[in-house]
Amino acid sequence: MATQEVDLLCIGAGGAAYPAAFRLAKAGHEVLMVDPKGVMSGNCLYEGCVPSKAVRETVALYDDVQRFQSLGLQGHIAVDFAALMQHKDAVQSRRYAQHAEELAATPRIRLCKGVARLLDAHTVAVDSDQGTDTYRAAHILIASGSDVFLPPLPGAELCLTSHDLYKPGPALQSLPDEMVIIGGGYIGLETATFFARLGTRVTLLQKGERILAGMDPAMVDQLLTLLPAGLQIHTDVEVQRVEDQAGRRQVVWRDQGREVSQSVDVVVLAVGRHPVIPEGAESIGIELDHHGIGVGSALQTRYPHIYAAGDVNGRVPLFHAAVRQSLVVAHNILAGNVPTDYADFSQVPTTVFTLPAAAYIGLTPDKAGSGALLEAQYSFKEDARAQILERREGEIRLFFEPDTLRLKGGWIVGLDAGSLIGQIGTALAAGMTAYDLARFADQHPMSAEGVSKAARSLF
Numbered sequence: 001m002a003t004q005e006v007d008l009l010c011i012g013a014g015g016a017a018y019p020a021a022f023r024l025a026k027a028g029h030e031v032l033m034v035d036p037k038g039v040m041s042g043n044c045l046y047e048g049c050v051p052s053k054a055v056r057e058t059v060a061l062y063d064d065v066q067r068f069q070s071l072g073l074q075g076h077i078a079v080d081f082a083a084l085m086q087h088k089d090a091v092q093s094r095r096y097a098q099h100a101e102e103l104a105a106t107p108r109i110r111l112c113k114g115v116a117r118l119l120d121a122h123t124v125a126v127d128s129d130q131g132t133d134t135y136r137a138a139h140i141l142i143a144s145g146s147d148v149f150l151p152p153l154p155g156a157e158l159c160l161t162s163h164d165l166y167k168p169g170p171a172l173q174s175l176p177d178e179m180v181i182i183g184g185g186y187i188g189l190e191t192a193t194f195f196a197r198l199g200t201r202v203t204l205l206q207k208g209e210r211i212l213a214g215m216d217p218a219m220v221d222q223l224l225t226l227l228p229a230g231l232q233i234h235t236d237v238e239v240q241r242v243e244d245q246a247g248r249r250q251v252v253w254r255d256q257g258r259e260v261s262q263s264v265d266v267v268v269l270a271v272g273r274h275p276v277i278p279e280g281a282e283s284i285g286i287e288l289d290h291h292g293i294g295v296g297s298a299l300q301t302r303y304p305h306i307y308a309a310g311d312v313n314g315r316v317p318l319f320h321a322a323v324r325q326s327l328v329v330a331h332n333i334l335a336g337n338v339p340t341d342y343a344d345f346s347q348v349p350t351t352v353f354t355l356p357a358a359a360y361i362g363l364t365p366d367k368a369g370s371g372a373l374l375e376a377q378y379s380f381k382e383d384a385r386a387q388i389l390e391r392r393e394g395e396i397r398l399f400f401e402p403d404t405l406r407l408k409g410g411w412i413v414g415l416d417a418g419s420l421i422g423q424i425g426t427a428l429a430a431g432m433t434a435y436d437l438a439r440f441a442d443q444h445p446m447s448a449e450g451v452s453k454a455a456r457s458l459f
Helices: 018-026 042-047 049-071 081-104 162-166 186-197 217-224 319-334 384-388 417-429 434-439 449-456
Strands: 004-011 031-035 109-113 115-118 123-128 131-142 146-148 178-182 201-205 231-234 237-245 248-255 258-264 266-269 273-275 306-308 350-352 358-362 374-379 394-400 407-414
Touching: 004 018, 018 031, 018 109, 018 319, 042 049, 042 081, 042 162, 042 319, 049 081, 049 162, 049 186, 109 123, 131 319, 162 186, 178 186, 178 248, 178 258, 186 201, 186 231, 186 350, 217 358, 217 394, 217 407, 237 258, 248 266, 306 319, 350 417, 358 417, 374 449, 394 417, 394 434, 394 449, 407 417, 417 449, 434 449
Parallel strands: 004 031, 004 131, 031 109, 131 306, 178 201, 178 266, 201 231
Antiparallel strands: 115 123, 123 131, 146 273, 237 248, 248 258, 350 358, 358 407, 374 394, 394 407
């Protein structure tokens, strides 16, 4: 078959790909997205943020009911784990259908199920069930995402991963009594709190000294005090192996020089993800760094017409960051590959969707250094909404430049953290000061008024 011509070929169809694809298609460009799943939305919808939060929010509702029973409300709600998984699957199916409708309604854009290989700086081979097609692309967007990292651990094949837990038709259909999670990053800690809130006895093993390494220690320390009682965390340990034990799993680790073992129903590996680099990328000279494909804030590789966005560049491996990067790519392609838009990797809201949650954005004291930021606080103990919901733990902290009182960052532990961090992020992006935040009369009784109250604490 003859080589086909396209204006933009996206390797991937997730959040780093389709915003650019739709923007260019609407501008009159012929666009092809290639993805091995053959559907839009990438790992976020397949095994990441959407299904895990479908589980999280359902568990949060269950947790609310359990908490309010202490006020004298009668009755007990049993956990139907299989129904919870069906709900998760239904959310995924609904969103896949929504994406398919959007794709069908947009001219000049196609989605091909297959695996893309870079042959040269403009030529891409696509291997599918129908054979191999070759495309000549004026522009290429590498948005191939990331995959679960499997460490060289004896017995790793006996473990589940986030892929197994959250994919459509997940591997786990009944609630385990006991679980070990290996890995203390956000995926491991989130999953640990979901199961612990449902009554599973969870042990989390972290190789390093700190849980959520790289995040502000004060935020993490406060969060750890609020996690479910059924969750046991061991840090600075070295997992040795996982063994089959008559259908159960025995985990063996070393803790301060002594060997410890535990027999559980399920072991979950959550030790991170790695970028998926398309075949041929390195052979045509696309450079890799310690994150993934090396790019600057314009998201161009060494070839101005080849871009890398989202998890594959490893800079901020979050769906909403990928969407923003995809739009940066679209704007720069429309400008003739001359950078006119840039991704800001430093100001992306990040939420750890544990129960309770924690979220942060921008510059925090651990990165700025002692005395470099002026700090404002607001405790949820005094918050009307927190009192109404009996969720009074946690606080809001805002960090300002001492001379100008310009907002530089912030974090939240507790109530509505995932929502409030967006409001703080908007203020940060707008260059607002403590005066601006203090003057805004946010709605009462909502947790968002804590942002302005925190700012007013400085005056």
